[in-house]
Amino acid sequence: MDSVKAAVESYPLDNSHARASDHHNARSELFDSFSFGRARALIELKGADCLEIGYGGGSFASWLVSEVGPDGTVLATDIVPMDIDKSPQLTVIQHDVVTEPIPGTFDFIHARLVLGHLAEQRKVLTKLIQALRPGGAMLMEEWWSPARGDLVAHAPSPEAADLYNTFSVKYGQAMRVDGTDRNWARSIHGAMMDDGLVDVHTEMRGASGAGGGVGARMQQASMAQLRTKLKDAGITDELFESVYKLLEDPQLVLLGGMMTSTSGRKPS
Numbered sequence: 001m002d003s004v005k006a007a008v009e010s011y012p013l014d015n016s017h018a019r020a021s022d023h024h025n026a027r028s029e030l031f032d033s034f035s036f037g038r039a040r041a042l043i044e045l046k047g048a049d050c051l052e053i054g055y056g057g058g059s060f061a062s063w064l065v066s067e068v069g070p071d072g073t074v075l076a077t078d079i080v081p082m083d084i085d086k087s088p089q090l091t092v093i094q095h096d097v098v099t100e101p102i103p104g105t106f107d108f109i110h111a112r113l114v115l116g117h118l119a120e121q122r123k124v125l126t127k128l129i130q131a132l133r134p135g136g137a138m139l140m141e142e143w144w145s146p147a148r149g150d151l152v153a154h155a156p157s158p159e160a161a162d163l164y165n166t167f168s169v170k171y172g173q174a175m176r177v178d179g180t181d182r183n184w185a186r187s188i189h190g191a192m193m194d195d196g197l198v199d200v201h202t203e204m205r206g207a208s209g210a211g212g213g214v215g216a217r218m219q220q221a222s223m224a225q226l227r228t229k230l231k232d233a234g235i236t237d238e239l240f241e242s243v244y245k246l247l248e249d250p251q252l253v254l255l256g257g258m259m260t261s262t263s264g265r266k267p268s
């Protein structure tokens, strides 16, 4: 099996799935303004050479293109590249961040919800830090989740809360790639410091999400993408259908994961 095929198969949410865009669009609606604000506060992007790892639906890469202007560049990578608006500033490549060298050096490197899925996340972070130019900055963003099985703030009934909790524990098992650090979001800050970055800083963003809202739609899209894996993890068709429907009920309110956004700078 070639390495790209292996990477695609080990990543649970394949971009070639029909619901992948729904998933990317919902995440973009939930978190882009937070991620953009973090990047803007970190570095002058005008004229910068930027690397976006695992660009997914491409909203962050497209935003970077608009920020860098005519003198900057954006290299956007993914193991399964999706369509993205073309621009002279933008280069898109199919690239496996685990097995392939980082193609170049950069003023700014960003990845959101990519390394958390990779068993080799610590080594990949070091590789990315080595690709930062002196004075350059990086922003790594990952979910930090409270214990699965404890995400329900309100439910239409105690049975519905139990149903969601049972589902979410099994869902966590299905999403997990063997060897990944469950606490990766919380490990990044220390790892950046250990690798010599300065001004390391973490901010978090999270909010309640009700059934029928954008967070629930994101979860429904992921469920559809993961249907076979969820079955293997013991989620019966009945449980799947009940939770899918429950996610449309505004009486279900979840306190889900927090986007944990850690930045650091390479000394000049």
Ligand SMILES: C[S@@+](CC[C@H](N)C(=O)[O-])C[C@H]1O[C@@H](n2cnc3c(N)ncnc32)[C@H](O)[C@@H]1O
Residues within 6 Å of the ligand: 007, 011, 013, 015, 024, 027, 028, 053, 054, 055, 056, 057, 058, 059, 077, 078, 079, 080, 095, 096, 097, 098, 111, 112, 113, 114, 117, 118
């Ligand atoms: C959860 S999505 C996040 C997409 C985007 N960063 C965002 O936040 O909207 C993870 C992305 O990482 C990509 N990916 C997974 N494994 C990868 C690898 N080994 N190398 C490069 N990209 C990878 C996936 O194809 C997917 O597009």
